[in-house]
Amino acid sequence: MFLRAAVPAVVLAAGLTAPGLAQVKLEIKHPENAKVTYKSRTTLTQKLTLNGMDIDTKSEETSTVSEAAGARRSDGKLPITRKIEAVKAQIDLPGDQNITFDSANPDANKPDNPILANIHALLKATSGITYTTVLDKDGKVVAIEGAESILDKAEGVDEASLAQLKARFTAEKLKRSADQEFGWLPDILVRKGEPWERTEVMEVGGGQTLTFKRQYEYEGTESRDGKSLDKVRSKALSVVLSVDPNLPSPAKVSKSDLKVDSSEGTILFDREAGRVVQRLGKTRIKGDVTLDLMGNELPGKLDLTIESDSRLEPAAKK
DSSP: OHHHHHHHHHHHHHHHHOGGGOOBOOOOOOOTTOEEEEEEEEEEEEEEEETTEEEEEEEEEEEEEEEEEOOOOTTSOEEEEEEEEEEEEEEEETTTEEEEEETTSTTTTOOSSHHHHHHHHHHHHHTTOEEEEEEOTTSOEEEEESGGGTTTTOOSOOHHHHHHHHHHTOHHHHHHHHHHHHSSSOSSOBOTTOOEEEEEEEEEETTEEEEEEEEEEEEEEEEETTEEEEEEEEEEEEEEEEEOTTSOOSEEEEEEEEEEEEEEEEEEEETTTTEEEEEEEEEEEEEEEEEEETTEEEEEEEEEEEEEEEEEOOOOOO
16 A cells, blocks of 8 residues: 555656656736836738739837836725837838838828828827726736727827727727736646647737637746746647728728748746746738628738737836
């Protein structure tokens, strides 16, 4: 009886101490009265082929977003105020039409073309957006406050584009985004060789969303600037394109069959602080699409590459 009981105990002890099987607990932390800032760059490179003609577009947007946690309220809930502090963008469209925007000087480089000027105004409207994410005592998102007044000061945006922008910043979608940001880690211990999956939605503008099934896997630790950080690999396994049918637009994607051609990502996580330090990703999507152009169906092919780089900014020196 002693030997039969002792053998499993030895195996368990080995499993807890062997480097290859070490388990760790990764969790997002939300300290009160703390402020952090992230700087993120997203690049979309797209080739849409219609009737044998390639239509190339590219956009690169860099945003700086601050997150300031307050004190817990009497009911235990924690408010975190988010603000888009700065936006820079470079958009290259067919026909050598380009848009350059910097919220530090928002009225510079305003295009004369009305369509491009409208996109410029949309970028201006996003700078300064502020709202509050409310967490319960367990760190779950329970509410978004201030979403209804986010775009009250938007100027120079036509009604159709303003409707698209408001649809992007609804309380429901902001909550979904926060749920994804705070809920990508599993509730259980993680270890190498045991991946987990999440379903995540990405807004790509124009009432369009990409829904990814994404796989994560723990890779151990990595030293960065003298600090040990946990490393997690990620990749997209599948993708589905969806389009809001209620948004006014002369051209909409009515059908799509997209596949993930390639995908890779790396997340560096500060276990002690309970926050992401850096998140890198690159995913290429290819497949068939059908455009509905004012009632006429136009088949085509889409080749889209999404690259992202989000980094925690160093804390300001006091």
